[in-house]
Amino acid sequence: MSSRQKCRLKVPERDDLVEAELVDELSKDDLVRAHLDWAPVRLEALKRLHAAKRPWPEHWHWDWSKKAEMLDLLAYRCMGIEQGGRMQGLMMLSTIAVKGRLAVQAGKATLYIEFLESAPWNLRELVGIPQFLGVGVRLLEAAVVFSEEEGFGGRIGLHSLPQSEGFYRKYMTDLGLDPNHSQRLRYFEMGAEQVRYFLEGRKP
Amino acid sequence: MRPLRMSDELFRKRAEEEDGCMISAIGLKPLFAKREQLTQHRDEPASEPVRLAFSTLISYRRRALRLSIEALAQKAKVELDELLQIEEDPNYVPEPRTVHQLANQLKLPIPQLLVLSGNATTANAELTEAAVRFAARSRAVERLNREQSDALNEFVKVLIKQKVENIEER
Numbered sequence: 492m493s494s495r496q497k498c499r500l501k502v503p504e505r506d507d508l509v510e511a512e513l514v515d516e517l518s519k520d521d522l523v524r525a526h527l528d529w530a531p532v533r534l535e536a537l538k539r540l541h542a543a544k545r546p547w548p549e550h551w552h553w554d555w556s557k558k559a560e561m562l563d564l565l566a567y568r569c570m571g572i573e574q575g576g577r578m579q580g581l582m583m584l585s586t587i588a589v590k591g592r593l594a595v596q597a598g599k600a601t602l603y604i605e606f607l608e609s610a611p612w613n614l615r616e617l618v619g620i621p622q623f624l625g626v627g628v629r630l631l632e633a634a635v636v637f638s639e640e641e642g643f644g645g646r647i648g649l650h651s652l653p654q655s656e657g658f659y660r661k662y663m664t665d666l667g668l669d670p671n672h673s674q675r676l677r678y679f680e681m682g683a684e685q686v687r688y689f690l691e692g693r694k695p
Numbered sequence: 696m697r698p699l700r701m702s703d704e705l706f707r708k709r710a711e712e713e714d715g716c717m718i719s720a721i722g723l724k725p726l727f728a729k730r731e732q733l734t735q736h737r738d739e740p741a742s743e744p745v746r747l748a749f750s751t752l753i754s755y756r757r758r759a760l761r762l763s764i765e766a767l768a769q770k771a772k773v774e775l776d777e778l779l780q781i782e783e784d785p786n787y788v789p790e791p792r793t794v795h796q797l798a799n800q801l802k803l804p805i806p807q808l809l810v811l812s813g814n815a816t817t818a819n820a821e822l823t824e825a826a827v828r829f830a831a832r833s834r835a836v837e838r839l840n841r842e843q844s845d846a847l848n849e850f851v852k853v854l855i856k857q858k859v860e861n862i863e864e865r
Contacts, residue, residue, distance in 0.1 A: 498699050501710035508703055515696040534776050541783070548717055580718070609718035616717060625710030627718035629699070636697050649720040658716035676721065692705045 580626035602638035748826035
């Protein structure tokens with residue numbers, strides 16, 4: 492059963508935070524709506540990047556309406572951050588635990604993030620001035636809280652596209668290129684101590 | 696779900712840290728197994744110039760027929776962003792349906808395009824060699840010059856002449 496809770500997002504260059512909502516279980520229709528909302532913005536941004544001969548983001552072709560099929564399976568759950576009636580970011584979680592790879596939590600149940608993406612208008616690379624900051628942080632926070640709720644102790648893991656590695660490296664351990672990943676991406680994991688640093692600012 | 700608990704003060708800091716970062720992650724085993732297999736296929740060294748030949752062929756052929764990207768997307772009933780991706784990203788493997796639609800609109804042979812696009816395999820080495828030669832001669836410019844037109848025409852002749860039998864569609 493889907494539920495909503497208040498959260499906040501940051502507006503660039505301003506100190507105040509704006510109210511938003513974390514929706515913890517999105518439907519297939521929600522994903523299709525988000526895709527229809529994001530696609531034209533992304534396309535315009537790509538045209539600008541193309542004209543400026545600048546590289547495109549690696550995830551630009553993602554189509555969340557196609558990922559909606561995954562929600563037919565109990566193994567997947569999708570969350571989103573909504574503000575102003577628009578999805579600001581989406582995250583697909585696997586509810587089947589994977590085994591932790593960090594030495595301190597090797598073999599322990601870990602929540603795996605299948606997909607994570609911020610809306611195109613929140614990416615400086617695409618639009619110049621993002622509408623909101625902190626969407627990725629909020630989604631990671633939601634993943635940690637969900638991991639705690641599921642009994643995984645806040646442990647989370649994901650494979651990052653190369654363009655995003657810098658972001659995850661701030662809060663997670665880079666466990667290197669994963670030869671088992673179809674795109675040989677780097678695997679990142681957040682353990683209990685890193686959770687405390689990420690959520691509470693306490694240095695390990 | 697339990698409440699989020701990051702303080703506003705810390706969130707401000709984290710949000711600033713996020714500024715300028717691309718936010719994306721992609722799963723180990725996404726359900727699109729077919730796409731995953733194709734991605735693995737992409738890693739085979741020999742296929743890279745062939746895929747480059749495919750994206751260049753689509754682009755050249757479209758321009759030779761004086762079609763804009765938008766016009767071709769509309770005629771072929773293909774999403775504009777997918778067509779952009781086909782022309783710009785040689786690593787992208789389009790769906791077979793898309794290849795069929797483009798082949799029809801661009802008047803190119805379907806089996807050969809399925810091979811070039813990474814949707815099918817064939818043991819026909821001549822086709823691969825022709826694709827590699829074409830890719831080597833290709834340059835991305837707005838208007839085709841004589842040399843590029845010649846390269847395109849030669850490659851299309853080879854495509855049409857080549858028999859692609861017993862293809863194994865993925």
